[in-house]
Amino acid sequence: MGCVTVKDPKTHKIKSQPNLIFFQVLLVLILVAMPPAAQGEPPPISTDRILQTNSPDILQPGYHQLETGFYSYETDRENNIKSKHTLLNNNLYRIGFREKMELRLALYGYNIQHAASGDDTGLSDAEISTKILLFDSSANRPKTTLNAGFTVPIGNDAFTSDKVDPFFSFIPSFSNLLPDSIYNDNSLGVSWNDSNADFKYATLWGHNLSESVIFYAEFFGAMAIDSGSNSYGFDWGLTWAIKNNVQLDFFAGNSLNDSATDFFICLLYTSPSPRDGLLYRMPSSA
Numbered sequence: 001m002g003c004v005t006v007k008d009p010k011t012h013k014i015k016s017q018p019n020l021i022f023f024q025v026l027l028v029l030i031l032v033a034m035p036p037a038a039q040g041e042p043p044p045i046s047t048d049r050i051l052q053t054n055s056p057d058i059l060q061p062g063y064h065q066l067e068t069g070f071y072s073y074e075t076d077r078e079n080n081i082k083s084k085h086t087l088l089n090n091n092l093y094r095i096g097f098r099e100k101m102e103l104r105l106a107l108y109g110y111n112i113q114h115a116a117s118g119d120d121t122g123l124s125d126a127e128i129s130t131k132i133l134l135f136d137s138s139a140n141r142p143k144t145t146l147n148a149g150f151t152v153p154i155g156n157d158a159f160t161s162d163k164v165d166p167f168f169s170f171i172p173s174f175s176n177l178l179p180d181s182i183y184n185d186n187s188l189g190v191s192w193n194d195s196n197a198d199f200k201y202a203t204l205w206g207h208n209l210s211e212s213v214i215f216y217a218e219f220f221g222a223m224a225i226d227s228g229s230n231s232y233g234f235d236w237g238l239t240w241a242i243k244n245n246v247q248l249d250f251f252a253g254n255s256l257n258d259s260a261t262d263f264f265i266c267l268l269y270t271s272p273s274p275r276d277g278l279l280y281r282m283p284s285s286a
C-alpha cells in the first residue's frame with residue numbers, strides 16, 4: 001500500500017502517513033457498498049454536530065449526510081498564559097447502512113494552536129464508528145442508541161495519540177416523554193487514550209423558537225477513571241433550518257472549573273450529499 005506524507009509541525013521533517021490512505025480507501029469502499037436510497041419524501045434534516053451529546057436518530061439506508069464546521073475557536077489560560085486553538089473544517093460524514101444502523105466517519109480538520117510551549121499546526125486523528133438503535137421510543141421508555149468506534153491515528157504529532165483508541169457511548173433521549181416543543185438527549189460513555197480511560201457524560205435540552213429555529217443548552221463533563229479528576233462545562237446555541245435539507249448552527253460555551261477549556265465558539269453548516277443531494281435522518285417512531 002502506498003502512503004502520503006505531511007510535515008511534522010515541530011521538526012518539519014517528513015513523516016509517513018499510510019493510515020490516511022487507509023481511511024480514504026475505506027470511505028470509497030463503504031460508498032460503493034451503500035444500499036439504494038429509500039423512495040418517497042424524506043423527513044427533515046437533523047444533525048449530531050460536534051457537541052458532546054449526539055442524537056439517538058439514525059439515517060435511513062441509502063442516505064448520507066455531511067456535517068461540517070467552518071470555524072471553531074477555543075481559548076484557555078494556564079499559569080496566567082493565554083493559549084488559542086482554532087480548528088478549521090471539522091467534518092462528520094454519516095451513512096445510512098442498515099435499517100437500524102449507520103456508519104460514521106469523522107475527520108476533525110486542521111488545527112492551528114498557539115500556546116506558551118510553542119505553535120503547532122496539522123491534522124487531527126480521524127474516527128470510525130457505528131450507531132445502532134437499541135430501543136425505540138415508547139410511552140414510558142426513551143429511545144436509546146449505542147455509538148461505538150475507534151480513532152485512526154492519521155494526525156500530526158501534536159494532535160495524535162499514535163494509537164487506535166476505542167470509545168463508546170449510550171444515547172438515551174427522553175424527548176418522546178416531553179411536550180412537542182421541548183426535547184432532551186443524553187450521553188453516557190467511555191473513551192480510551194493510550195492507557196487512560198475517561199468517563200464522559202452530557203445532557204442537552206432544546207426548545208423550538210419557531211418552525212425553523214431551535215435554541216439548545218448543554219451541560220457536559222469528563223472524569224478520569226484512574227485519578228478521579230473531573231472537568232465540566234456548559235454551552236448553548238441555535239440551529240436554523242434554512243430549508244428542508246440545509247441547516248446552520250452556532251454555539252458557544254465555557255468551562256465551569258479550571259480543568260476545562262475557558263471559552264469556545266463554533267459555526268457549523270450541513271450541505272446536500274454529493275451522491276443523491278439529500279441529507280436526512282430517520283424519524284422517531286411514534
